Amino acid sequence: MENALKAAFIRLARRRRGGAQPSDGDLAACMLNRQPGVNAFKVISFEGGFHGRSMGALSATRSKPIHKLDIPAFDWPVVPFPANQFPEAEHAEQNRAAEARSLEAVKAAIDAHPDEVAALIVEPIQGEGGDRHASPAFFQALRRLTAERGVAFVVDEVQTCGGGTGVLWAHEAWDLPEPPDMVTFSKKMQLGGFYCREELAPVEALRLFSTWLGDPLRGAQLEVILEVIERDRLLENTRATGERLVAGLEDLCRRYPGVLSGARGIGTFAAVDFPHAARRDAALTALRNRGLEVGGSGDRTLRFRPALVFALRHAAEALDVLESVCK
Amino acid sequence: MENALKAAFIRLARRRRGGAQPSDGDLAACMLNRQPGVNAFKVISFEGGFHGRSMGALSATRSKPIHKLDIPAFDWPVVPFPANQFPEAEHAEQNRAAEARSLEAVKAAIDAHPDEVAALIVEPIQGEGGDRHASPAFFQALRRLTAERGVAFVVDEVQTCGGGTGVLWAHEAWDLPEPPDMVTFSKKMQLGGFYCREELAPVEALRLFSTWLGDPLRGAQLEVILEVIERDRLLENTRATGERLVAGLEDLCRRYPGVLSGARGIGTFAAVDFPHAARRDAALTALRNRGLEVGGSGDRTLRFRPALVFALRHAAEALDVLESVCK
Incomplete structure (x- = not known):
């Protein structure tokens, strides 16, 4: 999750720089944690969303106070999640209205911070926030809106990946007009990571890196798991x-x-x-x-x-x- | 690393609250990333220090621009590291002066932010920043100073743990007046984590938690490794x-x-x-x-x-x- 958000920040900074190299001032400022434009970068997340507990991811998490209390956080916007009511047939109109309000809030949050919102992050189902759902139409609209505004559309499949929703990735069921910019995963995939569209991958080597990046043992476990999923249908x-x-x-x-x-x-x-x-x-x-x-x-x-x-x-x-x- | 820093923030907030429960206002504010006092909490780290790349840890990392450029960071203080010169015998006086200057800078950084500095974090040897060393006397002085000021003394042993320095934990060689408040580890220990003095452990359950907290397989690997270290001296x-x-x-x-x-x-x-x-x-x-x-x-x-x-x-x-x- 941290790496996905970092990739989104790096893409936004590259775009703002218009292809120029960072200045000596940029390089010096970052060593002092003082990059004024960059420190204003934002990630939009939804009320009830859970995206992890390290300090970047935690700034996007909006589940419960016990996760966030007493931990410094970045000043990022939060928007309402539709939290559709069920049975769907009895609440169709109300659900569509909730989704429209949520979309308006996303639009307002992006437009309130021109060229500062690096990413919008959303779970296919809010798995920590009360198993809250939205319709495929809502996610299609999010995809279109973020594409128009140049905001990375990050689908957090940490809970939904791996088959529990009947497909390997929950977003497969949305019939999106174009793929998500990034998809994060963990849990059932045996290790945490993300995959992304090519323009989101940092150009320079080693900007995303860590001791535990990749784990052949977990990769081998996952391969067997995927074979069994296929073999046993x-x-x-x-x-x-x-x-x-x-x-x-x-x-x-x-x-x-x-x-x-x-x-x-x-x-x-x-x-x-x-x-x-x-x-x-x-x-x-x-x-x-x-x-x-x-x-x-x-x-x-x-x-x-x-x-x-x-x-x-x-x-x-x-x-x-x-x-x-x-x- | 993130969990160690979070534990230090939680301890500082508890102390500032004087044992009282968080107010409803505190709980509501944290969900909006708007805890004014908490967002001013700070971690002091050293120039050349490397403490990780997720966004909390990265705010304490001060190694190279490639690690930090374009990523939002918290406004935390950085202080010079002594970076003693070798051979020690030829540079003794100069090294002691560098250590004294560094200690003064730490003192000034703590005193500039009364009751806001949650932790001071330091590597026994700056392993990413050029294999830079300081003397046991320097670390003893850091330990005394942080104890006096109520700042958590975090020793980052991610690179130095596991025996490479001839002891299992590099800080064993310092003859400290009292133990570090927290020690972080990873790499040679097969998984990342920290251990701490009891007063640094959060009182409430689940404030530090994640999917991959603990890993029996890596624990089993580590047990065998420790047996071999002992058996083969x-x-x-x-x-x-x-x-x-x-x-x-x-x-x-x-x-x-x-x-x-x-x-x-x-x-x-x-x-x-x-x-x-x-x-x-x-x-x-x-x-x-x-x-x-x-x-x-x-x-x-x-x-x-x-x-x-x-x-x-x-x-x-x-x-x-x-x-x-x-x-």
């Missing part, structure tokens, strides 16, 4: 299981309306809400006591993040356990 | 070999005075200077062509970072190759 499995899981959660929402609401998911990357945090936390304990390992997300959300081998029969069993707890 | 080997290597470099400095100067080292963590960068770079190529794998450090320094199995006969062979290139 685990993406297809995840799509089928996810449909069953989300349909089951929707059914439980209808049958336990005072307990569950807002069933949603892509693949098995699924979630459902409780009325409030205390009820959710009690449910988490009860579910774990009955053998169902699930997690919390945001304030009152229960999230599913099963492995790719999670099959129809596991989904049925998980739904049974959840129903017993609802009862 | 590799620290003793490194001390003996290092003495031979540095003595040999000193001898070459005497015999090739227009080519080599400033031989220095602790254990096999050794270095020698060329007159200028072009000469050093040409020597690096020539040495590698003759089978000696060594690296550059700073502008005109050649550095040795052999494995712990590097023995007397290897040192003799390396010195022969270096002499042939000097000729």
Whole structure:
């Protein structure tokens, strides 16, 4: 994440310099942390977004105070995330309005800082902020807007990469007019990194570098994992299981309306809400006591993040356990 | 490194709050990156220091423009490093004066920002900045000064940890009046992290956390490495070999005075200077062509970072190759 943001800053500085080499003054200023134009560079992120905890990434993270309290941060803009309501059919109009408001806020944040916004960063699903979703149309609009304004469009797939949404990269499902400028990954990919369009890669060697850049052992692990995903058709499995899981959660929402609401998911990357945090936390304990390992997300959300081998029969069993707890 | 700095910020904020809980205003402000007092928190680092490349660590790094150019940085103070001259016997007075000047600068930087300096960070040997050394007395004085002023004394042992200096941690050789507040490590320890005195560890759970915190596989690798270090007496080997290597470099400095100067080292963590960068770079190529794998450090320094199995006969062979290139 830090390297992706740095690549975006480097691209913006190159553009502002118009192809000229940095001056001796630039070189001296950077050694004193005093590059006035550069220090005003910004990354836009969304309320509820989580992008990591090192000090650059943390300045873009907007999840919870426990992550950010007492740590110096850069003065970067934050904009609302649509946080669409479910079931989609009942909230279509309201969701489209929320997405339009969010897009307006992004536009305003970019235009308020001409030539200072290096990147916009967004998760396909806000996995730490309460499993909050937006539509493919919203992401298409973000892609078009950032392309027009020359802002790097960074898709943070740290949580969504690796197949949980039924495709290897969640953004594959968006039908974008052009690819993201950068995609960050970690977790299921066994190591953290990003890939990017060629114009985002720094021209000079060693501007992005570290001791642990690349790890052949983790690369070898990932290769085997990808082979197994293909051999065992685990993406297809995840799509089928996810449909069953989300349909089951929707059914439980209808049958336990005072307990569950807002069933949603892509693949098995699924979630459902409780009325409030205390009820959710009690449910988490009860579910774990009955053998169902699930997690919390945001304030009152229960999230599913099963492995790719999670099959129809596991989904049925998980739904049974959840129903017993609802009862 | 990021986590160590964050722990220092968290400790300073706790002290400033006097044990009170953060206010609702504090919690709201941090979500907007607007904690006025906290955003003024500072880390002091030394000219030539290298502490990493993520945006918090990078703000403390002061090695080369290629690391820092075009990346926003926090407004933190930088102070001169003594960069003692060698042979020590010929430069004792000048070195003590350089150390005194550096200590005065540290004192001035702390006192210029009362209650805002969370940490002072220093490498035992500036491994990226030209293999620059200071005396144990200098580090003792830094330890005393930071203890008096309530500033966390962070020893960055990312390069020096793991035995290359003849002890597992380079700061063991300083005979400090009290231990460092934090020690960061990586590289030879197989994974990155820090250890700290108890009062530096955040009280609340999950304030320092990430996907890759801890790695059992790397821990298992490290355990075997430590067993082999002990079994094969590799620290003793490194001390003996290092003495031979540095003595040999000193001898070459005497015999090739227009080519080599400033031989220095602790254990096999050794270095020698060329007159200028072009000469050093040409020597690096020539040495590698003759089978000696060594690296550059700073502008005109050649550095040795052999494995712990590097023995007397290897040192003799390396010195022969270096002499042939000097000729």
